[in-house]
Amino acid sequence: MSSIEIKDLHASVDGNEILRGLTLTVPKGEVHAIMGPNGSGKSTLAKVMAGHEDYQVSSGEVLLDGKNLLEMNVDARARAGLFLAFQYPAEIPGVSNANFLRAALQARLPEGEEIDAVAFYKQMYDRMDELGIDRKFTGRSVNEGFSGGEKKRNEILQMTMLEPKYAVLDETDSGLDIDALKVVAEGVNAMRSPERGFLVITHYQRLLDYIVPDHVHVLSGGRIIRSGDKGLALELEEKGYDWVKEEQLATT
Amino acid sequence: MNTDTDAAASIDIDRDKGDFHYDVEYKHDAGRGLTEETIDYIAGVKGEDRWITDFRKRAFRIFEDKPMPTHWASEDLKAINFDEIRYYLSGGDAPKRSWEDVPDEMKETFERLGIPEQERKFLAGVEAQFDSEAAYSNIKAAVSDQGVIFVNSSEGLAKHPEIFRKWFGKVIPSGDNKFSALNSAVFSGGSFIYVPPGVKVKHPLQAYFRINAEQFGQFERTLIIVDEGAELTYMEGCTAPKFETTTLHSAVVELVAMKDAKIQYITVQNWSANVFNLVTKRGLAHENAEIRWIDCNIGSRLTMKYPGVIMKGRKARGEVISIALANDGQHQDTGAKMIHAADETTSNVVSKSISVGKGRSTYRGQVHIPKHLKGCKNNTECDALLINAASRTDTYPAITVRGNQHATQHEASVSQVSEEQIFYMQQRGLSQAEAISLSVNGFVNDLVREFPMEYSVELKRLIDLEMEGSVG
Numbered sequence: 001m002s003s004i005e006i007k008d009l010h011a012s013v014d015g016n017e018i019l020r021g022l023t024l025t026v027p028k029g030e031v032h033a034i035m036g037p038n039g040s041g042k043s044t045l046a047k048v049m050a051g052h053e054d055y056q057v058s059s060g061e062v063l064l065d066g067k068n069l070l071e072m073n074v075d076a077r078a079r080a081g082l083f084l085a086f087q088y089p090a091e092i093p094g095v096s097n098a099n100f101l102r103a104a105l106q107a108r109l110p111e112g113e114e115i116d117a118v119a120f121y122k123q124m125y126d127r128m129d130e131l132g133i134d135r136k137f138t139g140r141s142v143n144e145g146f147s148g149g150e151k152k153r154n155e156i157l158q159m160t161m162l163e164p165k166y167a168v169l170d171e172t173d174s175g176l177d178i179d180a181l182k183v184v185a186e187g188v189n190a191m192r193s194p195e196r197g198f199l200v201i202t203h204y205q206r207l208l209d210y211i212v213p214d215h216v217h218v219l220s221g222g223r224i225i226r227s228g229d230k231g232l233a234l235e236l237e238e239k240g241y242d243w244v245k246e247e248q249l250a251t252t
Numbered sequence: 253m254n255t256d257t258d259a260a261a262s263i264d265i266d267r268d269k270g271d272f273h274y275d276v277e278y279k280h281d282a283g284r285g286l287t288e289e290t291i292d293y294i295a296g297v298k299g300e301d302r303w304i305t306d307f308r309k310r311a312f313r314i315f316e317d318k319p320m321p322t323h324w325a326s327e328d329l330k331a332i333n334f335d336e337i338r339y340y341l342s343g344g345d346a347p348k349r350s351w352e353d354v355p356d357e358m359k360e361t362f363e364r365l366g367i368p369e370q371e372r373k374f375l376a377g378v379e380a381q382f383d384s385e386a387a388y389s390n391i392k393a394a395v396s397d398q399g400v401i402f403v404n405s406s407e408g409l410a411k412h413p414e415i416f417r418k419w420f421g422k423v424i425p426s427g428d429n430k431f432s433a434l435n436s437a438v439f440s441g442g443s444f445i446y447v448p449p450g451v452k453v454k455h456p457l458q459a460y461f462r463i464n465a466e467q468f469g470q471f472e473r474t475l476i477i478v479d480e481g482a483e484l485t486y487m488e489g490c491t492a493p494k495f496e497t498t499t500l501h502s503a504v505v506e507l508v509a510m511k512d513a514k515i516q517y518i519t520v521q522n523w524s525a526n527v528f529n530l531v532t533k534r535g536l537a538h539e540n541a542e543i544r545w546i547d548c549n550i551g552s553r554l555t556m557k558y559p560g561v562i563m564k565g566r567k568a569r570g571e572v573i574s575i576a577l578a579n580d581g582q583h584q585d586t587g588a589k590m591i592h593a594a595d596e597t598t599s600n601v602v603s604k605s606i607s608v609g610k611g612r613s614t615y616r617g618q619v620h621i622p623k624h625l626k627g628c629k630n631n632t633e634c635d636a637l638l639i640n641a642a643s644r645t646d647t648y649p650a651i652t653v654r655g656n657q658h659a660t661q662h663e664a665s666v667s668q669v670s671e672e673q674i675f676y677m678q679q680r681g682l683s684q685a686e687a688i689s690l691s692v693n694g695f696v697n698d699l700v701r702e703f704p705m706e707y708s709v710e711l712k713r714l715i716d717l718e719m720e721g722s723v724g
Contacts, residue, residue, distance in 0.1 A: 050675075050679050052675055053671075053675075073678070073684075074675060074678035074679055075678040075679075075681055075682055075683050075684070075687075077679075078678065078679050078680060078681040079681045083679075084679050086676065086679075089676060090670070090672045090673045090675070090676035090677075091673075092673055092676070092677065092690070092691055092694060093667075093691075093694055093695065094691070094693070094694025094695050094696075094697045094698070095690055095691065095693070095694035095697075099690075100677075100680070100690070103682055103686065103690055104677075104680040104681050104682060107680075107681040107682050107683070107686060108681055141694065158680065162680065162681070
């Protein structure tokens with residue numbers, strides 16, 4: 001029950017089937033990495049889990065602690081405990097980071113309850129200090145004019161503030177230099193807990209040097225074609241994606 | 253985003269705090285339709301001087317002669333049936349100075365709208381108009397002791413003719429447009445304010461205009477004169493119940509800022525969707541004077557309003573800051589008029605509009621800087637935000653600058669709340685309506701800050717309510 005379970009998931013965009021029978025379980029307390037070549041369906045999986053309306057699910061299930069996510073709209077999924085760190089976070093002009101976070105936290109409270117502003121700011125500043133984010137940042141509009149690294153750090157800040165049960169990190173390493181990558185990885189590692197599951201989507205092994213996964217899965221053609229421990233990521237890095245694909249062909 | 257289909261349906265929810273009315277016995281009722289007899293009736297009830305009645309009748313003829321401005325404005329104006337409208341309704345009592353003395357229905361109306369509470373909290377004086385006449389009018393003693401006059405227009409005419417007559421109809425002549433002529437013919441209520449030289453009124457004076465009756469026309473007339481070096485902030489709010497029939501609100505507001513004076517005029521209108529709101533507002537700024545119009549237009553069926561400043565004296569400044577929100581079935585046709593008539597005058601126009609569902613917002617700006625002047629500056633910014641695919645916006649800026657010793661700058665933008673923005677915010681747990689509300693509030697945020705705190709909170713709440721109805 002305490003897991004995200006994806007069962008035989010089929011999903012398409014604009015009539016093209018991208019996910020073709022994907023099955024995967026991420027229990028709380030574990031970090032799973034999904035690797036795969038471009039076009040294998042990695043980002044589609046993230047969007048489908050979050051409920052983006054451009055993607056149509058034709059069959060299969062996604063359960064969050066036993067609850068059917070596919071029946072919920074985007075915000076209900078988020079409030080149920082699912083967080084997606086976006087590959088390309090949207091910009092929201094005129095809405096400050098502080099106000100945005102506050103509104104997101106407020107949305108999780110029962111009607112009539114108000115956020116304690118003092119505690120909120122204290123928590124936010126603590127988390128920002130940990131992530132090396134300047135305090136002036138709270139007054140800036142969400143992601144507007146941010147560098148690639150700033151946007152990714154902001155995603156991690158939001159994650160640490162919203163404390164999800166499950167986090168999906170969609171190519172969080174893309175566009176980051178090594179120092180920013182380390183900061184982001186530290187932020188994620190600090191969040192690792194027996195009460196939380198992670199699905200880390202990445203094209204490169206590099207990120208997994210810093211966020212060490214418990215399991216690695218290879219996605220190709222919309223399905224998991226191979227699973228293993230962290231050693232699989234290193235093997236992939238060395239031999240390339242064609243190696244798994246060829247092996248897959250040889251065994252089917 | 254499935255926001256288009258359900259936009260209209262969900263707007264019917266009765267959640268507007270102004271949407272209620274009382275059955276009131278009106279002692280004075282001019283009946284339906286407009287003739288010279290209507291004017292005689294109003295003049296008789298008010299016991300006006302002859303020159304005012306003559307002024308009204310001249311204006312009435314101008315009103316009759318002028319065509320509807322549908323050659324440039326909305327065809328929807330044709331839906332106004334002037335023969336069906338009631339032009340004057342009042343209870344026949346003089347405005348009370350204490351809420352205790354205000355008749356029950358009127359007192360309850362203003363209590364539901366929170367006016368007495370606001371007055372206690374932060375206002376220097378309040379005038380509360382119910383249909384054609386003020387039900388309540390009071391100014392704090394500390395302010396009136398400084399010589400500040402704050403009364404309704406009839407009382408201003410009767411008791412202070414020497415100041416009133418000098419400026420009345422001078423900033424906006426009756427013939428300025430069809431609706432200024434209409435107002436000049438049948439005006440009733442509105443404020444007359446005079447601030448003596450050097451007096452800086454610390455807290456705002458407020459007028460609240462309430463329409464209660466169906467098929468009614470409210471025609472308040474406001475004249476504000478702020479003498480040399482004096483300062484005033486004036487705020488007006490307006491609401492009406494939602495009727496199936498059309499209601500007409502057609503005010504004329506004239507401001508006069510003498511040398512070195514400052515006037516800030518703030519409007520938060522939240523008319524119901526059956527109101528035609530056709531208002532003429534203009535200020536005359538003398539040397540080194542400043543006039544700022546801060547204008548928020550929410551609601552109404554059609555609003556046509558272009559606050560203006562005539563900068564008559566050297567170094568005079570004019571400013572219009574406006575927010576308009578057009579929901580389904582609404583058209584906000586707003587803008588600004590900046591007439592530079594002296595050297596080194598400066599004007600600034602910042603307009604932001606939001607169109608929701610099939611709502612339409614139009615910006616019309618006129619800036620005029622003639623050749624013989626030097627050192628004039630204008631800055632115009634107009635930004636439009638579209639929420640749905642069917643939302644509409646139009647911009648008609650007319651900037652006439654002659655001569656080469658001036659600086660003008662014009663920026664315009666149109667943006668749309670994108671699906672990716674909404675998806676992102678929803679993924680953080682906000683509902684679709686909360687997400688749209690937040691981006692709309694973000695869009696107008698810098699302008700909302702220009703309103704006094706008490707009003708900016710109300711403004712945000714109104715925007716949230718409007719947006720709530722805009723999504724499925």
